Each structure stands twice: as structure tokens, then as C-alpha cells.
Amino acid sequence: MSDDTLKIQLPEDRIPSHWYNIAADLPVPMPPPLHPATHEPIGPDALAPLFPMALIQQEVSTERDIEIPDQVRDIYRLWRPTPLYRARRLERFLDTPAKIYYKYEGVSPSGSHKPNTAVPQAYYNRQEGIRRITTETGAGQWGSSLAFAGAQFGIEVDVYMVRVSYEQKPYRRALMETYGARCVPSPSTETEAGRQILARDPNTSGSLGIAISEAVEMAAQREDTHYALGSVLNHVLLHQTVIGQEAMVQLEMAGDYPDVVVGCTGGGSNFAGIVLPFLGAQLRGGPAVKIKACEPAACPSLTRGTYAYDFGDTGHLTPLVKMHTLGSEFVPPGFHSGGLRYHGMAPLVSHLLDQKLIEAHAYVQGLCFQAGVDFAKVEGILPAPEATHAVRGAIEEALLCKASGEAKTILFNLCGHGHFDMQAYTDFFAGKLTDDAYDADALAASLSHLPQVA
Amino acid sequence: MSDDTLKIQLPEDRIPSHWYNIAADLPVPMPPPLHPATHEPIGPDALAPLFPMALIQQEVSTERDIEIPDQVRDIYRLWRPTPLYRARRLERFLDTPAKIYYKYEGVSPSGSHKPNTAVPQAYYNRQEGIRRITTETGAGQWGSSLAFAGAQFGIEVDVYMVRVSYEQKPYRRALMETYGARCVPSPSTETEAGRQILARDPNTSGSLGIAISEAVEMAAQREDTHYALGSVLNHVLLHQTVIGQEAMVQLEMAGDYPDVVVGCTGGGSNFAGIVLPFLGAQLRGGPAVKIKACEPAACPSLTRGTYAYDFGDTGHLTPLVKMHTLGSEFVPPGFHSGGLRYHGMAPLVSHLLDQKLIEAHAYVQGLCFQAGVDFAKVEGILPAPEATHAVRGAIEEALLCKASGEAKTILFNLCGHGHFDMQAYTDFFAGKLTDDAYDADALAASLSHLPQVA
Numbered sequence: 001m002s003d004d005t006l007k008i009q010l011p012e013d014r015i016p017s018h019w020y021n022i023a024a025d026l027p028v029p030m031p032p033p034l035h036p037a038t039h040e041p042i043g044p045d046a047l048a049p050l051f052p053m054a055l056i057q058q059e060v061s062t063e064r065d066i067e068i069p070d071q072v073r074d075i076y077r078l079w080r081p082t083p084l085y086r087a088r089r090l091e092r093f094l095d096t097p098a099k100i101y102y103k104y105e106g107v108s109p110s111g112s113h114k115p116n117t118a119v120p121q122a123y124y125n126r127q128e129g130i131r132r133i134t135t136e137t138g139a140g141q142w143g144s145s146l147a148f149a150g151a152q153f154g155i156e157v158d159v160y161m162v163r164v165s166y167e168q169k170p171y172r173r174a175l176m177e178t179y180g181a182r183c184v185p186s187p188s189t190e191t192e193a194g195r196q197i198l199a200r201d202p203n204t205s206g207s208l209g210i211a212i213s214e215a216v217e218m219a220a221q222r223e224d225t226h227y228a229l230g231s232v233l234n235h236v237l238l239h240q241t242v243i244g245q246e247a248m249v250q251l252e253m254a255g256d257y258p259d260v261v262v263g264c265t266g267g268g269s270n271f272a273g274i275v276l277p278f279l280g281a282q283l284r285g286g287p288a289v290k291i292k293a294c295e296p297a298a299c300p301s302l303t304r305g306t307y308a309y310d311f312g313d314t315g316h317l318t319p320l321v322k323m324h325t326l327g328s329e330f331v332p333p334g335f336h337s338g339g340l341r342y343h344g345m346a347p348l349v350s351h352l353l354d355q356k357l358i359e360a361h362a363y364v365q366g367l368c369f370q371a372g373v374d375f376a377k378v379e380g381i382l383p384a385p386e387a388t389h390a391v392r393g394a395i396e397e398a399l400l401c402k403a404s405g406e407a408k409t410i411l412f413n414l415c416g417h418g419h420f421d422m423q424a425y426t427d428f429f430a431g432k433l434t435d436d437a438y439d440a441d442a443l444a445a446s447l448s449h450l451p452q453v454a
Numbered sequence: 455m456s457d458d459t460l461k462i463q464l465p466e467d468r469i470p471s472h473w474y475n476i477a478a479d480l481p482v483p484m485p486p487p488l489h490p491a492t493h494e495p496i497g498p499d500a501l502a503p504l505f506p507m508a509l510i511q512q513e514v515s516t517e518r519d520i521e522i523p524d525q526v527r528d529i530y531r532l533w534r535p536t537p538l539y540r541a542r543r544l545e546r547f548l549d550t551p552a553k554i555y556y557k558y559e560g561v562s563p564s565g566s567h568k569p570n571t572a573v574p575q576a577y578y579n580r581q582e583g584i585r586r587i588t589t590e591t592g593a594g595q596w597g598s599s600l601a602f603a604g605a606q607f608g609i610e611v612d613v614y615m616v617r618v619s620y621e622q623k624p625y626r627r628a629l630m631e632t633y634g635a636r637c638v639p640s641p642s643t644e645t646e647a648g649r650q651i652l653a654r655d656p657n658t659s660g661s662l663g664i665a666i667s668e669a670v671e672m673a674a675q676r677e678d679t680h681y682a683l684g685s686v687l688n689h690v691l692l693h694q695t696v697i698g699q700e701a702m703v704q705l706e707m708a709g710d711y712p713d714v715v716v717g718c719t720g721g722g723s724n725f726a727g728i729v730l731p732f733l734g735a736q737l738r739g740g741p742a743v744k745i746k747a748c749e750p751a752a753c754p755s756l757t758r759g760t761y762a763y764d765f766g767d768t769g770h771l772t773p774l775v776k777m778h779t780l781g782s783e784f785v786p787p788g789f790h791s792g793g794l795r796y797h798g799m800a801p802l803v804s805h806l807l808d809q810k811l812i813e814a815h816a817y818v819q820g821l822c823f824q825a826g827v828d829f830a831k832v833e834g835i836l837p838a839p840e841a842t843h844a845v846r847g848a849i850e851e852a853l854l855c856k857a858s859g860e861a862k863t864i865l866f867n868l869c870g871h872g873h874f875d876m877q878a879y880t881d882f883f884a885g886k887l888t889d890d891a892y893d894a895d896a897l898a899a900s901l902s903h904l905p906q907v908a
Binding site: 151379 | 625629
């Protein structure tokens with residue numbers, strides 16, 4: 001058999017039995033979340049109105065390995081283990097001596113990595129007797145994933161969808177509704193937070209920060225309702241570590257280990273999912289790995305944001321968390337990677353950057369889409385717009401290898417397919433995608449309003 | 455581990471090494487194709503302007519096992535072997551004693567079974583030095599699959615897309631263009647066949663029969679250009695037998711064998727792909743299997759068509775083939791399953807029905823979409839509109855088992871995901887999908903014009 005295609009498929013008994021918690025291996029612990037009024041560290045109880053206790057415990061745990069419940073692993077088996085590919089055709093196309101591998105999360109029911117955390121979140125809520133979950137979604141990947149997970153456990157799901165994505169991606173909404181969820185464009189008139197924003201700016205395109213405020217507000221009002229977040233929080237990043245753990249076993253089967261690991265970052269969860277197991281191994285004395293976060297130039301929290309305590313939402317309903325932030329008032333331009341539109345970055349990922357354990361790079365969307373088209377032509381899989389940032393970052397590393405003659409091993413996470421995002425590709429071909437930059441004045445103004453924490 | 459999910463995954467060395475050719479096992483051979491003027495059987499040479507000789511030989515071969523070239527198997531490995539699932543959640547939802555399995559072809563780059571034949575067709579054309587392939591497409595599943603395959607072998611692809619689908623499914627077009635193909639709404643003004651149709655009916659919604667005429671006409675004009683068909687022909691059905699062969703091994707691993715095998719039929723290829731290996735085993739003395747073709751009530755070639763010699767296209771450029779046909783002038787209503795809009799049925803599938811080796815049933819689209827929504831909620835995967843006909847057919851069998859108390863084993867082919875077809879689901883939820891019936895008068899008129907073959 002010819003061997004252009006190297007797909008490394010694990011048997012299903014190799015789905016990880018535990019999530020990997022990097023808190024056990026961090027040389028410096030993360031700064032704690034603070035109460036928004038007192039600026040004192042908050043305890044787990046403060047989160048109890050929004051999350052089941054099992055998830056709150058995971059949020060603050062320092063245990064290295066956290067067991068994955070049987071019922072969660074059972075649903076994981078619908079699409080996990082996901083394949084790892086060696087991108088030989090891409091290597092030839094780039095004429096690089098580098099070896100490029102990618103982990104493909106697009107085989108899940110919603111076409112992205114998001115069900116990895118949606119399923120355990122729905123599971124733990126169900127265990128606590130919760131009947132309804134509210135959430136926000138950007139591109140719709142998270143909303144449709146939680147809708148799928150809710151359907152599996154008989155939980156109602158209400159999704160507040162960033163307005164610009166609600167309009168650009170009606171088909172993600174249809175998918176949520178097929179799974180039985182209710183989908184509301186955000187900001188909406190259903191919440192106090194939404195009504196305030198609409199009063200100030202009736203034509204706002206919305207943002208994840210606003211949608212979070214609405215979902216949190218609705219969950220806080222009802223006993224039988226909790227809130228779920230698709231990224232940012234420690235327990236969400238924890239659930240995604242199945243990606244990197246599987247990739248590590250698959251690379252071992254290929255007799256390889258990465259020199260560079262690349263992921264795209266919006267809230268930080270797919271990035272954390274692929275990199276944390278490798279970073280943890282490094283922290284425990286294993287091989288050093290260059291870890292590269294790829295973010296959109298239009299929403300550059302890691303490369304242009306400030307590392308400071310800030311609110312997770314625009315309505316200031318959440319605790320203060322220390323993160324790389326553009327300020328909770330920052331509204332990014334309406335570029336297409338809806339999943340990368342968050343004003344902040346996961347506190348854990350922010351901490352890793354602050355500790356110089358990872359690097360961050362920002363890319364304009366035109367270059368990312370071109371990378372996505374090149375990738376689709378040679379490798380066959382069409383990446384989601386978000387994932388094209390990781391493709392672009394990996395190609396950049398491979399081209400550096402071409403220049404230097406080094407045969408590095410590059411691993412990246414292809415976090416989802418782009419079958420729901422064809423309008424963005426259509427716009428790209430029509431030359432309609434400008435390389436949106438953020439508004440520097442708006443960023444400065446937003447950052448000037450960061451909460452003052454001693 | 456809880457075991458609600460039973461996914462049977464084969465190692466990649468179990469991708470079949472050969473395609474299975476049922477011509478070797480047919481008790482009565484198929485009627486030959488005829489020359490449209492002389493009504494004499496035509497020889498392989500007559501097809502040489504359109505197809506490479508390797509495919510023409512497969513078209514007429516009676517060899518049971520035809521080797522799959524290494525380069526084709528290598529590309530198959532991007533998504534094959536595909537998973538087989540036991541639909542335990544669907545069984546519970548239906549409260550049926552039946553065991554339901556489904557083979558899932560939606561994991562391919564274009565999200566359907568079509569690349570199984572697109573890749574070998576591009577390969578054999580490339581071997582013969584062909585630079586360009588023309589084709590038609592209905593829903594776009596075939597066009598995007600051939601575009602993907604063409605990109606793998608450096609072949610230009612021109613796709614004539616049925617106008618109603620071109621308009622309803624702009625995103626399939628974007629996918630074809632991402633893979634580098636050119637996509638033209640059919641009927642077009644590029645061809646004599648298209649211009650004639652447009653002169654008669656400028657507002658026609660198009661049909662596969664018309665689009666085939668255009669693609670054939672363009673291919674016949676140029677030495678370096680061939681034509682490719684995504685269904686209907688023997689060699690296309692042959693290539694799809696990887697589906698059923700894998701399913702047979704996977705069921706064996708589960709310790710099972712089907713009593714009933716179900717597939718949806720448009721041109722007949724995904725249906726043939728899943729059923730032929732089981733039917734072949736039966737013909738060679740193996741267990742008897744009930745085989746059920748599920749077609750749309752709006753385009754009911756197997757259940758309402760005539761078994762007669764007819765043209766494969768509307769422009770009467772093709773040889774005459776004996777098949778269940780609605781007449782080559784039949785234009786079905788613009789219902790959503792664009793992949794099931796063909797006026798005829800594969801001659802091989804038609805022959806099997808005529809020989810009473812299979813059954814056929816027609817379903818209205820409302821019931822099919824409801825089956826698709828029910829399936830998505832319990833099993834997680836959203837079926838393509840075409841595939842919902844197979845889901846519906848399988849559910850019907852399971853409900854028969856519930857009534858009779860029989861614990862039959864049902865296998866069906868879930869030939870593609872519906873991520874490109876969300877407009878159809880949106881219309882279904884909005885109550886806009888009428889249960890389109892065919893126009894009985896138009897059918898009678900169309901059938902009255904069948905060519906008279908002695």
C-alpha cells in the first residue's frame with residue numbers, strides 16, 4: 001500500500017480514563033478569582049448558584065488526574081478517540097523538512113471539540129437534578145454542542161447567540177433547534193443586561209461578553225437552572241485535555257514527539273486541550289516543547305491585551321479573574337471567526353503566557369483563510385475559520401523549518417470542520433474579507449476602565 | 455464502562471482490498487445497454503470518448519473481486535474504514551425489540567459516501583492522462599466529492615449543478631470552489647442541451663437528467679476531457695461496495711448478521727454499496743436478507759416508474775439502458791433531497807427489483823425529516839435529507855418488530871451528514887416543507903415518450 005496517508009486511529013479503550021489537571025504541576029499557582037465588590041478571594045460556594053458542585057470542585061482542584069465518569073466516556077465513544085493525521089501532502093506542498101501532524105476534532109456530532117466539555121457539563125448538572133442550562137455561543141459551535149449534550153441527558157438548553165453570528169450563521173441555529181434547544185440573538189430584551197446594552201447601542205453586533213451576562217443573569221434567577229460556559233474556565237479546559245492525551249499516545253505509536261504544539265485561541269479551551277498534557281510532561285521533567293497560541297489580529301487578547309483582573313462578562317455579573325484582557329467593554333469587529341471573539345483569555349492560558357511557558361502570535365484573517373483553502377486542497381478537510389488560525393500558525397513553523405533546514409515535528413489541533421461556515425469562505429473568494437484590525441482607540445478606552453485591584 | 459454506545463471501528467488494514475462485483479453472482483445477467491439509433495447492444499469502445507478504459511472494463515466485468523489500486527486505498531484511509539454504530543438510544547426511543555445498526559459515511563471530507571467512487575474515478579482518468587473531468591451534481595455531494603478527488607490528482611473539475619440545488623445550497627458550491635472546481639447552474643447556456651431546455655422553459659428548476667446532458671456534451675467535445683457520473687453506472691456501484699464489505703466485518707465483530715438491510719435510493723449507489731455484499735452472500739448460499747430501497751414519494755422511480763429501456767439523460771446523448779424510469783422528460787418537484795432527484799434508477803438496482811431480490815418503498819419528505827430530527831436527538835448525528843429516507847425505512851422496520859415482537863437485526867446506511875442542508879431543516883421546522891407529490895399527469899406524459907425498443 002502507498003503511504004501518503006498516515007492516519008493514527010486509537011482503539012476506543014484508549015479514550016483517556018482521566019482528565020489531566022495541570023494545576024498539579026504548575027510551578028507557580030494561578031491567582032485566585034476575586035469577589036467583584038470586596039476584591040477578596042472567593043470560595044467555591046459563591047459559584048454554587050451557577051454550577052454543580054462537581055464542576056466547582058474541578059475548577060479549584062489540584063489533583064493531577066480526575067476520573068472521567070463512565071456515562072461521559074460512553075458518549076465520548078460516539079466520536080472519540082479522534083484521528084491523528086500526518087499531513088504529508090501539506091509537507092510536500094510547503095516543501096518543508098518539518099513533520100506536520102494534526103489532531104482532528106471535527107468528527108464529533110457538532111463538528112468541533114466542544115462536545116468534549118458539553119457532555120460532562122450536562123452530565124454533572126443532571127446528577128444535581130438541574131432541568132435547564134443557559135449558555136452563550138459565538139460561532140454556534142458551543143451552543144450546538146451543549147444542545148446535543150442536553151438532548152442526551154434530557155436537559156433543556158437556552159442559548160444566547162452573539163447577534164452577528166446569529167445573522168451570519170443561521171444554520172448553526174437550525175442545528176441547535178434540531179437538538180431541541182432554544183436560540184436567542186444577543187443582546188436580547190429577555191435580560192436586564194441585554195436591555196441596557198440595546199438602550200446604549202441598538203445596532204450592536206453583540207459579543208461573547210454580553211451574551212455571557214445574559215445567560216448568567218437568567219441562570220441566577222431560577223433554582224432549577226444552571227449556567228454553562230464553553231471555554232475560559234479551568235474545568236472546561238480540563239475536559240478538553242482528552243485531545244492532547246490521545247495525541248500523545250498516537251504520536252508515540254508513530255514513534256514521534258512534538259517540538260512545537262500549535263492551537264488557535266478564542267477563550268483558550270481547544271488550545272489548552274491539545275497543549276496541556278505536553279506542557280505538563282515538560283514541567284515534570286519531560287522534553288521541552290515550544291507552545292504557540294494563534295489568535296486573530298482583530299481580537300488580540302494575548303498579544304495586545306493587559307494581564308490584569310477583569311470581569312468575564314460585559315454586564316459585570318461574574319467574579320474578577322486575572323487574565324489577558326482587552327477590557328470587558330471591548331467589542332471586536334465583526335470578523336468571521338465567531339468563536340474567537342472573546343475580550344479575555346482563559347485565566348489558565350493567561351497565567352501560562354505570563355509565566356513564559358507558552359508563546360502567542362496574532363494573524364490577520366485573510367492569511368488564515370488562504371491557509372485554510374490550501375489545507376483543504378491538499379489534505380481534503382475544510383477547516384473551520386477558527387481552526388485556520390492554527391493551520392496558519394503551523395504552516396509558519398513549517399516554513400521556518402524550510403528556511404533553517406530543521407526537520408522539526410509540529411503538532412496542531414484542527415478543532416473543527418468548516419461545513420457550517422461556507423459563507424465565510426464565499427466572502428473570502430469574493431474578496432469581501434478585509435483584514436479587520438481592532439480599533440486602537442477603542443482598545444485604549446476599554447483598557448482604561450479595567451477594575452482597579454490593589 | 456457504561457455501554458450505551460457501541461461503535462465498531464475497524465483497523466485501517468481492514469479497508470477492503472477489492473471491490474465486490476455482484477455481476478459474478480447474478481442468476482440472470484443484466485440486459486445490455488443499447489445504441490440509441492440501432493438498438494443493438496453497444497460495445498465498450500462506444501464509451502471510450504467519455505470514460506477511461508479501466509472504468510469501462512469494470513462496467514462490463516463479471517470478475518467477482520476487482521482489486522483496489524494502492525493509491526486509491528491510500529486516499530480512502532483519510533476517512534475509511536468508517537464506523538458502524540449500534541443505535542441503542544434509537545432502539546430505546548422506539549421501544550423496539552429490534553437491533554438497529556447503522557454504517558456512517560458522513561466522516562469523509564465531503565460528508566457523504568460519494569468520495570468512495572470519486573477517488574478511483576479521478577485516479578483512473580489521471581492514469582489515462584486526462585486533464586479535465588465534467589460532471590453533474592444534484593445536492594452537491596457528488597460535485598464536492600469529485601472536486602476533492604480532482605484536487606488530489608491535479609485534475610480540473612467542471613460541475614453542472616441542478617439549478618434548484620445551486621440556489622438552495624450555495625454552500626456546497628463554495629466547497630467545490632474551495633477544492634478548486636468550477637460550478638455552473640444547470641441548465642446553462644454553455645451547452646446546446648442547456649440552451650434547448652432554457653428556450654422551452656426559462657424558469658426550469660433543472661434536473662439531474664439535464665445536467666448529465668450538459669456534462670456529457672462538454673466532455674465529448676474535447677480530447678483531454680472525460681465525463682464522470684456519481685451514481686447509476688455499474689462501476690460506480692462497484693466502488694461503493696467498500697461500505698457493505700466493511701459493515702459485514704464489523705457486524706461479525708459484534709457477533710451479528712442483518713435480517714434487513716436498508717438504504718435510500720436516488721441513482722442507487724449508496725444503496726448498492728451497503729446491500730450488494732450481503733445480497734451476493736445470499737446468492738452464494740448465505741443467509742437470506744430482506745433488502746429495502748427507500749425512495750422519495752416525489753421522485754418514485756422504483757415504485758411508480760416503468761422498467762424499460764430509456765435514456766440516462768434528458769438530452770438523449772447517452773446509450774439506452776434498461777431501468778426503472780419516470781421517463782427522461784420527468785422533472786420532479788423541487789423537494790429538498792437534491793441527491794434523489796434522478797428520473798431513473800441504476801440499471802443494476804432496477805434489475806435486482808425486477809428479479810425480486812430487493813423491495814422498494816416510497817416515503818413523503820415530512821415523515822423523513824421527522825425521522826431525521828428524532829434520530830439527531832437520540833443518536834447525535836444529523837442526517838442529510840437523502841439519508842433521512844433510510845432512517846425512516848429503518849424505523850418502520852423497527853416498529854414492525856415492535857408490533858410483532860420479533861428481535862430482528864436491521865442495518866442501514868447513513869450515507870451523509872446534513873451540515874450543508876440546514877436550510878431544509880429550517881424549512882421543516884417552519885412548516886414550509888409540503889409533502890410534495892409528483893404530478894401524475896406529467897408522469898404519464900413522460901412515460902408515453904419512452905423510446906420504443908423491440
